[in-house]
Amino acid sequence: MIISSAKPFEEILEMLKNEDDIFVVGCNACAAKIHVGGEPEVLEMCKRLEDAGKHVVGWVIPSAACSVASFDSLVEKNPAIKDAKTILVMACGSGVSIVAGVVDVPVYPSNDTVSLGGRTQGEVVPELCAMCGECKIHYFGSVCPKSLCPKHLLNGPCGGSVNGKCEIDPEKDCAWELICNRLEKIGRLDLLDITWDAEETTEDSV
Ligand code: SF4
Ligand code: SF4
Structure with missing residues (x-):
């Protein structure tokens, strides 16, 4: 699932300051599930835009904004899109x-x-995968340090964590705390005996 967060409405209005006749496209997949592009959010957006003096010509929520086949498929759901001079997409960047x-x-x-x-x-749950194209997550108890550790450390913790929290972002658990806990839980602490070449992302047993 792609995780997105809603921009502040003021930022959206600023983006649209020279635009009008807006058509809003939501997304019934990820964006709906995390409440940034489903029907309630789309209807709320239309109302806020109208209240701010913008003309909203209509809206539609395709099953997935990242999988829209053609303009005609949107017209089929709501022909008002033909009157739009601007589209606002409430989805991830892929959907846009x-x-x-x-x-x-x-x-x-x-x-x-x-x-x-x-x-x-x-x-x-955000930041589960950084889409590196070479999945090694099983070596880390299926907790990915490439995504969860700000330093992307593959060979163990940096040593800076305090009370299990990350030294870069104390709001988050240290990825390596999570990895070690998970490996212990599944009885695979032996996987810590692997060293990694961070450049090559290849492993050598030691
Ligand atoms: S190793 Fe991590 S970042 Fe790479 S594909 Fe697997 S989960 Fe995603
Ligand atoms: S504290 Fe943990 S998660 Fe944070 S940078 Fe260091 S090893 Fe990575």
């Missing part, structure tokens, strides 16, 4: 790009795309 590829008017993002994460037990 895909929608921009099928329309001939300026397209703006309402969200900031943050990370590749997930959702469990009703909670959104």
Whole structure:
């Protein structure tokens, strides 16, 4: 799941200051699940734009903004898009790009795309994968240091954590604290006996 956070409304208004006749495109996939692009958020956005003096010509929520086939597929859901002079997409950057590829008017993002994460037990979990293209997560108890450690350390903790919190971002748990706890839990602390070449991302047993 792509994790996005809603831009402050003032920032959206500033982006749209020279635009009008706005059509809002939501996303019924990730953005809906994390409440930054589903129907309640799209309706709220339309109302706030109208209240701010903008003309909203309509809105639509495709099943996934990153998987819109064509302009006609949006017209099918709401023909009002043909009157739009501007599109506001309430999805991740991928959704914004895909929608921009099928329309001939300026397209703006309402969200900031943050990370590749997930959702469990009703909670959104960000930064689970940095999409490195070479997955080694199983060596780390399936807790990815490439994504969760700000220093991207593959060969152990930097030593700066305090009470299990990251020295770079004390709001977050140290990735290596999580990794060690997980490896202990699954009985695979032996995996810590692997050294990594951070440049090559290859491993050598020691
Ligand atoms: S190693 Fe980490 S960043 Fe790379 S693909 Fe696997 S989970 Fe994603
Ligand atoms: S404290 Fe932990 S998560 Fe933070 S930079 Fe150091 S090793 Fe990485």
